[in-house]
Amino acid sequence: xxxxxxxxxxxxxxxxxxxxxxxxxxxxxxxxxxxxxxxxxxxxxxxxxxxxxxxxxxxxxxxxxxxxxxxxxxxxxxxxxxxxxxxxxxxxxxxxxxxxxxxxxxxxxxxxxxxxxxxxxxxxxxxxxxxxxxxxxxxxxxxxxxx
Amino acid sequence: xxxxxxxxxxxxxxxxxxxxxxxxxxxxxxxxxxxxxxxxxxxxxxxxxxxxxxxxxxxxxxxxxxxxxxxxxxxxxxxxxxxxxxxxxxxxxxxxxxxxxxxxxxxxxxxxxxxxxxxxxxxxxxxxxxxxxxxxxxxxxxxxxxx
Numbered sequence: 001x002x003x004x005x006x007x008x009x010x011x012x013x014x015x016x017x018x019x020x021x022x023x024x025x026x027x028x029x030x031x032x033x034x035x036x037x038x039x040x041x042x043x044x045x046x047x048x049x050x051x052x053x054x055x056x057x058x059x060x061x062x063x064x065x066x067x068x069x070x071x072x073x074x075x076x077x078x079x080x081x082x083x084x085x086x087x088x089x090x091x092x093x094x095x096x097x098x099x100x101x102x103x104x105x106x107x108x109x110x111x112x113x114x115x116x117x118x119x120x121x122x123x124x125x126x127x128x129x130x131x132x133x134x135x136x137x138x139x140x141x142x143x144x145x146x147x
Numbered sequence: 148x149x150x151x152x153x154x155x156x157x158x159x160x161x162x163x164x165x166x167x168x169x170x171x172x173x174x175x176x177x178x179x180x181x182x183x184x185x186x187x188x189x190x191x192x193x194x195x196x197x198x199x200x201x202x203x204x205x206x207x208x209x210x211x212x213x214x215x216x217x218x219x220x221x222x223x224x225x226x227x228x229x230x231x232x233x234x235x236x237x238x239x240x241x242x243x244x245x246x247x248x249x250x251x252x253x254x255x256x257x258x259x260x261x262x263x264x265x266x267x268x269x270x271x272x273x274x275x276x277x278x279x280x281x282x283x284x285x286x287x288x289x290x291x292x293x294x
Contacts, residue, residue, distance in 0.1 A: 047194045054228055062229045069233040073220060081201055082209045085232060086216040092239035099246035106253045113260040 012039040017048060026052060030067040041074035042067075159186040164195060173199060177214040188221035189214075 010021035011028035016039050021028060027048075031039040042051050051070060058066050076085035083090070157168035158175035163186050168175060174195075178186040189198050198217060205213050223232035230237070 045193065045197065047197060050192065050194060054224075057228050066229045069230045072233050073231060077201075081205050082213045083216045084220060085236060086219050088236050089232060089239065092236065092243060096239060096242050096246060099243060099250060103246060103250045103253060106250060106257060110253060110257055110260070113257070 009033040012036045013043075013048065016040060016043060026055060030055075030064060038071045041078055042070050045074040045077050046070060156180040159183045160190075160195065163187060163190060173202060177202075177211060185218045188225055189217050192221040192224050193217060 009015075010019075010033065011025055012031040012033050012035055013027035014021035014025060015033060016036065027039070042048075046054075051067075054066060054070070055063050073085050076088065080087050156162075157166075157180065158172055159178040159180050159182055160174035161168035161172060162180060162183065174186070189195075193201075198214075201213060201217070202210050220232050223235065227234050
């Protein structure tokens with residue numbers, strides 16, 4: 001778990017909000033003073049109050065991951081105000097679709113050349129619509145055109 | 148561009164905020180009254196004021212995309228308060244890495260079986276470290292372990 005390396009300095013959140021950082025500060029362990037931009041970003045995008053509410057909604061052992069994912073989203077939104085990290089989802093979805101098509105085409109080629117559809121290391125070749133293709137139906141799909 | 152189908156109804160934002168929806172309302176065209184949850188979600192995660200500021204930062208023709216990506220992020224965060232849509236990025240990144248490995252292995256098999264490294268349809272086979280692998284170095288990498 002992250003903690004401030006300057007125990008006498010206020011955390012980045014309290015410094016940003018110009019308030020005294022008390023020993024029981026909810027933000028201190030997630031927003032150390034040496035990372036001021038991390039809090040500035042989540043404050044700009046989500047607001048300190050929403051971040052505090054969200055931290056109270058999750059288990060203590062999940063709070064560091066929650067803060068880090070919020071910081072990631074906030075930074076992405078500041079870099080790209082229109083799409084934020086949803087832009088990354090769209091890029092990755094296109095990458096998955098392209099790789100799956102390439103894999104299907106390559107497997108189809110292999111099937112033509114290898115007699116019993118088993119490679120030398122024993123892998124079973126799967127053509128279009130096989131196991132490999134099913135990965136397109138898993139996970140996430142961002143439904144808006146981001147072109 | 149989305150617009151309310153009930154011109155006499157207040158938009159979902161004004162209804163939620165219990166205020167009169169004026170003809171120049173900034174939210175009306177993006178939050179029609181028939182989609183009340185869309186505004187409720189972005190209000191809970193980002194706050195109405197932050198959404199309004201963000202809309203003013205982007206060009207008018209980009210505002211619908213911005214609202215839709217905010218709505219997507221907000222819904223993902225409500226469903227998964229710890230990782231939000233960053234969880235989707237992590238899943239997709241793993242999918243890309245797995246597909247790229249499969250493709251590299253399949254191309255390596257093809258190279259063993261096809262004499263001049265060209266398939267019947269003229270595609271050039273690329274082994275590990277070739278063109279295909281370069282896609283791993285493009286785009287995004289979420290740096291936290293989400294296991």
